[in-house]
Amino acid sequence: MPSTRALRQFDPRRSPPPRQSSQAAAAAKEEEASPWLPPSSSTSSSSSSASALFKHSAALSAAGPRGGSGTRVYPLRDFPGGDAAALGGAFRDNVRWLLKQWSCAPGSGSAWRALLSDERTGTLVPIVAVEELAAASPSPLCDLCRCAGWSHHWVSKRKYHFIIPAVVEWDQPIRADALLGHTDHLLHGLIHSNGFGHLVTLHGRDGGSIFLSGCQIMDIWDQLCAALRVRAVSVVDLIQKHSVDLRLLLGVAQGKTWFTRWGYCLAKGCFSVSRSTYAAALVALATLPVDCLRSRHVRRVVTIYRRLSNKPLATVREFLLCLLDWKHLEAPRSPPPVKTSPRLMFLLPKSCMVKRLRQPCQRFEDVVDLLECRWSKKRLLSAAEVVVEKLREHADGTRITRQAVRDAARGAIGDTGLLDFVIKSLNGTVVGNHIVRRVPDPENRVLHFSLEEYAEPEPQPQADHELEPVEVDAEHSPPAVRWPNTAEAERDLRAVCRAMVEARSEAAQAVLDCKHWVKWWGLRDESDDQLRFLVEWRPQPWEATELTRPMPPGDIVVVPLHTSIGELLVEAEHALRDTYCFFEDFQAESLDGIAGDKWDPVMLGGAESGDTIGVHGHGADMETGLRCQGGADAWEVQCVCGAQDDDGERMVACDACNVWYHTRCVGIADGAPVPPLFLCISCSGALMAAGPISG
Numbered sequence: 001m002p003s004t005r006a007l008r009q010f011d012p013r014r015s016p017p018p019r020q021s022s023q024a025a026a027a028a029k030e031e032e033a034s035p036w037l038p039p040s041s042s043t044s045s046s047s048s049s050a051s052a053l054f055k056h057s058a059a060l061s062a063a064g065p066r067g068g069s070g071t072r073v074y075p076l077r078d079f080p081g082g083d084a085a086a087l088g089g090a091f092r093d094n095v096r097w098l099l100k101q102w103s104c105a106p107g108s109g110s111a112w113r114a115l116l117s118d119e120r121t122g123t124l125v126p127i128v129a130v131e132e133l134a135a136a137s138p139s140p141l142c143d144l145c146r147c148a149g150w151s152h153h154w155v156s157k158r159k160y161h162f163i164i165p166a167v168v169e170w171d172q173p174i175r176a177d178a179l180l181g182h183t184d185h186l187l188h189g190l191i192h193s194n195g196f197g198h199l200v201t202l203h204g205r206d207g208g209s210i211f212l213s214g215c216q217i218m219d220i221w222d223q224l225c226a227a228l229r230v231r232a233v234s235v236v237d238l239i240q241k242h243s244v245d246l247r248l249l250l251g252v253a254q255g256k257t258w259f260t261r262w263g264y265c266l267a268k269g270c271f272s273v274s275r276s277t278y279a280a281a282l283v284a285l286a287t288l289p290v291d292c293l294r295s296r297h298v299r300r301v302v303t304i305y306r307r308l309s310n311k312p313l314a315t316v317r318e319f320l321l322c323l324l325d326w327k328h329l330e331a332p333r334s335p336p337p338v339k340t341s342p343r344l345m346f347l348l349p350k351s352c353m354v355k356r357l358r359q360p361c362q363r364f365e366d367v368v369d370l371l372e373c374r375w376s377k378k379r380l381l382s383a384a385e386v387v388v389e390k391l392r393e394h395a396d397g398t399r400i401t402r403q404a405v406r407d408a409a410r411g412a413i414g415d416t417g418l419l420d421f422v423i424k425s426l427n428g429t430v431v432g433n434h435i436v437r438r439v440p441d442p443e444n445r446v447l448h449f450s451l452e453e454y455a456e457p458e459p460q461p462q463a464d465h466e467l468e469p470v471e472v473d474a475e476h477s478p479p480a481v482r483w484p485n486t487a488e489a490e491r492d493l494r495a496v497c498r499a500m501v502e503a504r505s506e507a508a509q510a511v512l513d514c515k516h517w518v519k520w521w522g523l524r525d526e527s528d529d530q531l532r533f534l535v536e537w538r539p540q541p542w543e544a545t546e547l548t549r550p551m552p553p554g555d556i557v558v559v560p561l562h563t564s565i566g567e568l569l570v571e572a573e574h575a576l577r578d579t580y581c582f583f584e585d586f587q588a589e590s591l592d593g594i595a596g597d598k599w600d601p602v603m604l605g606g607a608e609s610g611d612t613i614g615v616h617g618h619g620a621d622m623e624t625g626l627r628c629q630g631g632a633d634a635w636e637v638q639c640v641c642g643a644q645d646d647d648g649e650r651m652v653a654c655d656a657c658n659v660w661y662h663t664r665c666v667g668i669a670d671g672a673p674v675p676p677l678f679l680c681i682s683c684s685g686a687l688m689a690a691g692p693i694s695g
Helices: 024-032 046-062 081-086 091-101 143-147 176-180 214-227 246-254 258-262 275-286 296-309 316-326 364-368 377-395 402-410 416-425 486-503 505-512 565-579 681-690
Strands: 072-075 111-117 124-133 158-164 187-192 196-202 232-236 265-268 343-349 429-431 434-440 447-453 467-473 516-520 530-537 555-560 587-592 612-618 651-653 660-662
Touching (some): 081 091, 091 124, 124 176, 158 176, 187 214, 196 214, 246 258, 246 316, 246 486, 246 505, 258 516, 275 316, 275 505, 296 316, 296 364, 296 486, 316 486, 377 429, 377 434, 486 505, 555 565, 565 587, 565 612
Antiparallel strands (some): 111 124, 124 158, 158 187, 265 516, 343 467, 530 555, 651 660
């Protein structure tokens, strides 16, 4: 049972590593061994690789379905093209047939490649398939299955990795072991031979992709899974946009996540968050009134967007949808005409005298809403108050240097990074009743800080009440406002999300805890002359007592229409032995759910296509460690949040009862180390009730 998160996180902002430069002779030698490009292309940089792809795409496309080097070429937007018609069996058979159409990588019997041709731009995108055998793998058990709730699945003999490498790797020779060790792939999908898979990595344009967007890469993956008859694919949604988690942003704004458009649905929530809790949290956040948000910046800018969009923008959902659509709107070329109105003459008191500051000042709590840092708003405000208090004590009306300010506040603020960030951000802001000023010394350019008293500007009319004629519009026209640009809209989007999380922290945390999503294809009954069944192993009584996990779903068997019961029995045995390590020596003896002799047709035995058939036999390897994806040991999870299975979050086991708990649920911070001795509430309570142990 792992205690840390074992999933590769999505990071669309990650860029591929820089390409190492090489001499011309070495580059020429590398080009000759390149599986992607003809020998005349240059490999000095990723841009030269891209230009080479454009240069030779026309020639490869003209060569037909295979390129000049024998590599299969598919249309990018119709992958896998005509081959999909031949893929009507189970996944384990379909993937073998498809890889036979691809070219085998030189020097590797477990890697294959093909090219995807974009007819609009002429780009050729490589896609690689790597077969990984469980018997030879350093980690035969799948952590992704365990975190997806598939710990009870049998361990498959083979895994198939489908990879679109980073652009800088397109002109490099294929090395299966090196590909599996990289995390900067544009696409990395893993599918077990039983048809259950995982989307491991997806990097769009923000993650280093030049030619393909995230939606295009997702379309390629979805079309491949559908063509190969994949049964289910899980994904851990950790995608961010504008430093905001998309599952939170799109969930509140649109009621769905980014993966929902491809048919993915919530599989389970971490920390025992149920689907009903998730739905209620989305409603609570979406219907939150914008005017109830505590951020002054949000309340100020919402007025601008209301005026420009002519919409009420009453709730957080309405405001987020407006900000998401703002980048697609164009600013008007000229401001709307202002309606003229007659001007009336009034006798009013002379202009009020208002105390003005030297320059506009913002309160530091409003400035914090616009800052991007790793510290919370509460810590930033607390640190700012400490700095101002030290300035008030030590400055005594004079200016002191930045270093003196830092030294004075260092004892109260242990985090020097936080202290430096706050000192840098305080200039010209209001903290309490003081304005913090920072000016450089004209002689040595050393920064000095000082405090000024701050007074709220209030109108103070003159005592003599002298009157003067004033012209006033009969109909007041609001002043013109500037059209926010895309960068400002993204800034406001982040500010709204931060304010929303502060206002409804529990609901926001519930949404963020729902990161495991899955798409199900299931057993599809095609309109052809084939019968499709789910076959499940039926253990003998003594075998059932040794099984500590629920039975996994059955395997798909596809047979001709007039297959006999005996032939179906042979196919069921072959499916189990070919797919799982557990059934390496399994011998099937009889079938449940179908009646008749072995030579009778299946259709006369009372079974219909799509039914589940039980398989009895002997030879299952009850001693192997490669039985279930969750391992041979039955780990007990009984967390205080209600979780009873591993969900991929950080956990700690009680040293007395061996029950696992989330570290977050027992008060251990994510960054804090696990204590050398941990006792759960029950065990610690029992120990205290027992009293001291006498010698």
